Amino acid sequence: xxxxxxxxxxxxxxxxxxxxxxxxxxxxxxxxxxxxxxxxxxxxxxxxxxxxxxxxxxxxxxxxxxxxxxxxxxxxxxxxxxxxxxxxxxxxxxxxxxxxxxxxxxxxxxxxxxxxxxxxxxxxxxxxxxxxxxxxxxxxxxxxxxxxxxxxxxxxxxxxxxxxxxxxxxxxxxxxxxxxxxxxxxxxxxxxxxxxxxxxxxxxxxxxxxxxxxxxxxxxxxxxxxxxxxxxxxxxxxxxxxxxxxxxxxxxxxxxxxxxxxxxxxxxxxxxxxxxxxxxxxxxxxxxxxxxxxxxxxxxxxxxxxxxxxxxxxxxxxxxxxxxxxxxxxxxxxxxxxxxxxxxxxxxxxxxxxxxxxxxxxxxxxxxxxxxxxxxxxxxxxxxxxxxxxxxxxxxxxxxxxxxxxxxxxxxxxxx
Amino acid sequence: xxxxxxxxxxxxxxxxxxxxxxxxxxxxxxxxxxxxxxxxxxxxxxxxxxxxxxxxxxxxxxxxxxxxxxxxxxxxxxxxxxxxxxxxxxxxxxxxxxxxxxxxxxxxxxxxxxxxxxxxxxxxxxxxxxxxxxxxxxxxxxxxxxxxxxxxxxxxxxxxxxxxxxxxxxxxxxxxxxxxxxxxxxxxxxxxxxxxxxxxxxxxxxxxxxxxxxxxxxxxxxxxxxxxxxxxxxxxxxxxxxxxxxxxxxxxxxxxxxxxxxxxxxxxxxxxxxxxxxxxxxxxxxxxxxxxxxxxxxxxxxxxxxxxxxxxxxxxxxxxxxxxxxxxxxxxxxxxxxxxxxxxxxxxxxxxxxxxxxxxxxxxxxxxxxxxxxxxxxxxxxxxxxxxxxxxxxxxxxxxxxxxxxxxxxxxxxxxxxxxxxxxxxx
Numbered sequence: 108x109x110x111x112x113x114x115x116x117x118x119x120x121x122x123x124x125x126x127x128x129x130x131x132x133x134x135x136x137x138x139x140x141x142x143x144x145x146x147x148x149x150x151x152x153x154x155x156x157x158x159x160x161x162x163x164x165x166x167x168x169x170x171x172x173x174x175x176x177x178x179x180x181x182x183x184x185x186x187x188x189x190x191x192x193x194x195x196x197x198x199x200x201x202x203x204x205x206x207x208x209x210x211x212x213x214x215x216x217x218x219x220x221x222x223x224x225x226x227x228x229x230x231x232x233x234x235x236x237x238x239x240x241x242x243x244x245x246x247x248x249x250x251x252x253x254x255x256x257x258x259x260x261x262x263x264x265x266x267x268x269x270x271x272x273x274x275x276x277x278x279x280x281x282x283x284x285x286x287x288x289x290x291x292x293x294x295x296x297x298x299x300x301x302x303x304x305x306x307x308x309x310x311x312x313x314x315x316x317x318x319x320x321x322x323x324x325x326x327x328x329x330x331x332x333x334x335x336x337x338x339x340x341x342x343x344x345x346x347x348x349x350x351x352x353x354x355x356x357x358x359x360x361x362x363x364x365x366x367x368x369x370x371x372x373x374x375x376x377x378x379x380x381x382x383x384x385x386x387x388x389x390x391x392x393x394x395x396x397x398x399x400x401x402x403x404x405x406x407x408x409x410x411x412x413x414x415x416x417x418x419x420x421x422x423x424x425x426x427x428x429x430x431x432x433x434x435x436x437x438x439x440x441x442x443x444x445x446x447x448x449x450x451x452x453x454x455x456x457x458x459x460x461x462x463x464x465x466x467x468x469x470x471x472x473x474x475x476x477x478x479x480x481x482x483x484x485x486x487x488x489x490x491x492x493x494x495x496x497x498x499x500x501x502x503x504x505x506x507x508x509x510x511x512x513x514x515x516x517x518x519x520x521x522x523x
Numbered sequence: 524x525x526x527x528x529x530x531x532x533x534x535x536x537x538x539x540x541x542x543x544x545x546x547x548x549x550x551x552x553x554x555x556x557x558x559x560x561x562x563x564x565x566x567x568x569x570x571x572x573x574x575x576x577x578x579x580x581x582x583x584x585x586x587x588x589x590x591x592x593x594x595x596x597x598x599x600x601x602x603x604x605x606x607x608x609x610x611x612x613x614x615x616x617x618x619x620x621x622x623x624x625x626x627x628x629x630x631x632x633x634x635x636x637x638x639x640x641x642x643x644x645x646x647x648x649x650x651x652x653x654x655x656x657x658x659x660x661x662x663x664x665x666x667x668x669x670x671x672x673x674x675x676x677x678x679x680x681x682x683x684x685x686x687x688x689x690x691x692x693x694x695x696x697x698x699x700x701x702x703x704x705x706x707x708x709x710x711x712x713x714x715x716x717x718x719x720x721x722x723x724x725x726x727x728x729x730x731x732x733x734x735x736x737x738x739x740x741x742x743x744x745x746x747x748x749x750x751x752x753x754x755x756x757x758x759x760x761x762x763x764x765x766x767x768x769x770x771x772x773x774x775x776x777x778x779x780x781x782x783x784x785x786x787x788x789x790x791x792x793x794x795x796x797x798x799x800x801x802x803x804x805x806x807x808x809x810x811x812x813x814x815x816x817x818x819x820x821x822x823x824x825x826x827x828x829x830x831x832x833x834x835x836x837x838x839x840x841x842x843x844x845x846x847x848x849x850x851x852x853x854x855x856x857x858x859x860x861x862x863x864x865x866x867x868x869x870x871x872x873x874x875x876x877x878x879x880x881x882x883x884x885x886x887x888x889x890x891x892x893x894x895x896x897x898x899x900x901x902x903x904x905x906x907x908x909x910x911x912x913x914x915x916x917x918x919x920x921x922x923x924x925x926x927x928x929x930x931x932x933x934x935x936x937x938x939x940x941x942x943x944x945x946x947x948x949x950x
Contacts, residue, residue: 216763216823243819
């Protein structure tokens with residue numbers, strides 16, 4: 108039985124246009140793209156099994172707790188994805204040559220990219236993201252879903268950025284991540300100005316409302332994973348993923364997360380901050396005083412302590428609101444990017460120097476960040492989503508409050 | 524209509540920095556049908572060339588004539604045919620030299636008349652095979668409607684009446700005009716001469732030890748030719764821009780290096796003639812050098828296709844995937860290993876026998892020892908038993924042998940002619 112059959116009726120929406128395909132369909136009825144991760148999943152033998160991570164010199168680290176989820180791709184096996192030939196064939200991404208029926212370039216032999224392996228979204232001119240397979244992984248288990256409305260310089264602006272990183276060690280996590288990202292995006296969009304139940308009130312009330320909605324988004328995403336993976340939930344390593352989202356609502360930003368995908372606030376000048384706090388073993392080590400570079404290179408550094416999926420014990424997002432008083436970038440990304448540039452200041456430097464060459468168009472900037480991560484080795488799937496945040500005139504934030512006064516239950520932005 | 528399929532055997536995993544991709548591609552034809560039956564506007568032509576030099580006198584000549592008559596019986600009605608007698612000059616025996624047409628279509632009366640003509644052939648003169656091939660090519664030229672052209676050449680002696688270069692030149696000239704199986708009867712002919720002909724003309728070479736066996740051999744050759752319903756097919760090899768095709772080699776049923784026979788289809792694709800096909804399968808070893816890519820990358824290293832009348836009828840994909848997993852990249856593909864060994868076996872036998880003939884016993888001992896070792900490793904029992912008639916084997920595993928004294932010339936020639944025959948991988 109193919110993976111597609113096992114997932115029949117539960118196929119993820121088309122990565123290109125969002126159309127939900129008919130059970131058994133390999134191509135999207137609407138736009139003709141190859142459909143969803145289910146179509147390319149296989150139960151074959153692992154083809155990119157990695158050797159174990161080499162042991163580091165002995166560290167005086169406490170033993171990891173038993174309920175960690177290993178996400179390190181090097182510790183997991185990736186089943187081969189026999190890709191369906193793309194229906195609407197794009198030219199070769201490597202040389203621009205035509206792609207043959209067999210799915211490879213007629214000129215350079217490069218394997219044709221399937222939509223799930225690389226796509227971009229740009230719901231508004233100031234909001235965009237790029238999701239990419241990277242180099243080392245056989246498939247793209249990252250997913251993103253974006254929504255936006257309004258103009259970046261008006262108080263009515265709204266954006267929701269969601270990134271989910273499928274756990275490579277658990278096969279078919281690409282199905283989980285895409286389902287989760289889209290479900291969460293839809294929940295968050297419902298609170299936007301064009302949504303069914305717009306969030307209203309002063310900044311304090313809105314922060315409270317968004318934090319509530321963020322938890323709803325992550326738990327709804329968790330439910331969506333359960334539906335999407337069907338009977339794969341019974342596996343010892345059921346498909347699962349991380350979750351990170353950030354909402355821009357007028358003057359405020361609210362981030363929420365489960366796992367180690369991250370949201371950063373990167374002002375055009377000044378100190379950048381990681382808004383999210385990793386639910387990871389590395390972070391627990393750092394919280395106990397281990398230096399970042401040691402913690403992030405520890406054997407189980409990438410093991411996450413919380414995730415979405417059938418075996419998740421705590422899918423409720425932790426949240427962190429912030430009300431920036433300067434212009435800058437909201438960056439929501441997966442570890443495929445931040446692995447090469449973990450510290451907020453380093454990432455800020457990367458974003459600013461990249462912006463200097465690409466300009467402020469967010470899709471060009473996201474594309475360049477992904478290209479940069481691939482140039483560093485592309486060891487993991489890479490997702491970079493951006494919203495351009497302009498400081499609003501004081502009048503529009505007349506009911507503004509100090510960020511410090513409203514950071515709610517979780518003083519996350521100061522935890523680092 | 525014939526159906527072709529292609530199957531690829533390879534280890535697609537390359538270690539970091541590796542560039543060379545090897546694959547065995549098995550091409551299989553089914554439902555080829557009878558020669559001439561399916562060919563569109565084609566037709567089939569057959570020529571039998573029999574040595575009529577003075578040396579053939581006696582049993583050889585009588586056996587050859589009988590064999591040619593048996594062969595004529597096997598040629599299907601409607602097939603264009605002719606009989607050529609060859610010495611230091613070539614002469615058309617049938618249609619009779621004074622006939623106005625160079626080739627006729629087989630039918631019962633023509634068959635009886637051809638047999639009468641064959642009976643009248645008589646031996647005299649020397650041997651210049653280039654003239655035989657030249658005449659055959661001229662005869663085939665008169666039937667352009669026949670897309671499938673096959674000939675048999677039988678000799679018993681050395682090509683003594685002309686410089687060797689003459690033969691080579693004519694072989695080059697007629698290459699691609701027809702296919703030719705070459706047969707030598709007895710032990711006085713030169714294996715390398717007939718091999719040159721059969722290799723270039725996409726046929727086989729073989730030794731007929733006793734003249735009484737000629738008839739059975741001719742009969743089977745004609746039957747095989749008549750069962751090839753696909754007149755002509757080409758192997759096509761595509762390699763990506765910047766890549767280098769290291770070699771293209773047929774490895775089963777016999778070893779034939781095709782690399783230098785490349786014709787350009789387009790800048791990235793070469794075409795290699797494979798002649799006509801019946802219901803059969805042939806294995807090809809393709810080696811391509813590509814630029815190394817980062818670990819995790821995948822690309823196509825070659826498309827190996829069979830084309831009939833310029834149309835691709837089957838395609839196999841040879842891939843390259845770079846990995847840092849040693850358990851994947853160090854895996855040896857059994858098919859590639861097997862045929863690499865078999866190709867080396869063929870050259871070890873040929874080089875060993877050549878050295879022995881030249882009196883270089885040291886080289887002969889080493890080469891034939893290596894051949895014994897390779898025959899054992901690749902399970903080629905027939906090669907082992909032929910080698911046993913030429914060398915005393917001390918250790919198959921080590922490849923240590925002693926050259927036998929007073930070996931039968933026929934045994935050496937049998938070993939030589941059969942050197943390119945390969946065994947398939949035991950699966």
